[in-house]
Amino acid sequence: MNEQERFTPSPERMKRTAHRFESRIVEGITAAQTEQREIDHLTARMIAHALGRALGRGSALAEFGRSGEGTYEALREEYLPLYSDPTTPAEIREWIDWFGTHLVEQTNRGSDRRFMTSGPTPDLAHLLVPTTIELSGRRQIVQVPATKSEAEITALAAALELLPTADTNAFRAFLRLADVDASATNLVESFHDSYISSFGSIDEALYGLTELDEWETDLHNFAADRGILPDAVSLNLDLIEAQTRDIYDIVEMNGVLYVFNK
Numbered sequence: 001m002n003e004q005e006r007f008t009p010s011p012e013r014m015k016r017t018a019h020r021f022e023s024r025i026v027e028g029i030t031a032a033q034t035e036q037r038e039i040d041h042l043t044a045r046m047i048a049h050a051l052g053r054a055l056g057r058g059s060a061l062a063e064f065g066r067s068g069e070g071t072y073e074a075l076r077e078e079y080l081p082l083y084s085d086p087t088t089p090a091e092i093r094e095w096i097d098w099f100g101t102h103l104v105e106q107t108n109r110g111s112d113r114r115f116m117t118s119g120p121t122p123d124l125a126h127l128l129v130p131t132t133i134e135l136s137g138r139r140q141i142v143q144v145p146a147t148k149s150e151a152e153i154t155a156l157a158a159a160l161e162l163l164p165t166a167d168t169n170a171f172r173a174f175l176r177l178a179d180v181d182a183s184a185t186n187l188v189e190s191f192h193d194s195y196i197s198s199f200g201s202i203d204e205a206l207y208g209l210t211e212l213d214e215w216e217t218d219l220h221n222f223a224a225d226r227g228i229l230p231d232a233v234s235l236n237l238d239l240i241e242a243q244t245r246d247i248y249d250i251v252e253m254n255g256v257l258y259v260f261n262k
Contacts, residue, residue, distance in 0.1 A: 014054035173258035
């Protein structure tokens with residue numbers, strides 16, 4: 001089989017194989033839906049086997065179907081064209097949603113998917129995947145939808161380079177946030193809306209973001225009024241830090257803390 005034949009899609013062969021495995025795949029998906037988890041590895045392999053029939057035995061999908069092994073990037077580059085093909089049946093597109101989400105979860109690279117559609121069904125467009133790109137000559141982690149191919153990620157990196165905030169450290173910290181889609185059309189606007197400030201330490205951040213100064217004064221006055229030694233009463237700064245992190249996103253980068261509204 002030559003290279004062209006290997007990767008010339010054969011939708012009919014895929015559909016025939018999908019029909020043979022349909023009941024077992026649906027059973028695996030139903031179990032995942034009921035238990036609100038990702039599909040198991042065996043179900044993922046059956047989906048890969050069906051998809052791999054569209055591309056031939058030499059494909060990464062076919063290999064994953066046989067052995068359960070394969071890299072996320074190689075598999076993604078094969079199933080995304082099938083996913084975006086309007087002739088692919090809706091049911092098989094849903095299988096790809098489950099399969100791609102399984103791969104992301106297995107490689108511990110996803111963004112804690114939530115069940116965001118009308119039922120407990122994943123959607124690759126709603127799943128952000130941490131991805132390393134080159135931005136202004138430096139490696140940068142960004143979050144991109146699981147529907148983006150390698151070519152689209154490369155184009156995205158080039159587009160980010162043109163943004164006026166591209167080489168600022170605060171913007172780089174913003175791109176690291178798990179819920180920030182680097183491909184969003186309102187990315188710069190979202191950055192300006194959410195960025196608060198930077199701080200040199202967590203203590204500096206706590207004083208800047210809370211009323212810690214005032215709380216300490218009130219506590220000191222409370223102790224003095226009752227004859228309590230100052231060292232006998234104190235604020236639990238660990239709890240205040242935890243509470244602050246519940247309210248704000250704090251990203252540490254090169255010893256500096258960058259703070260954003262959640």
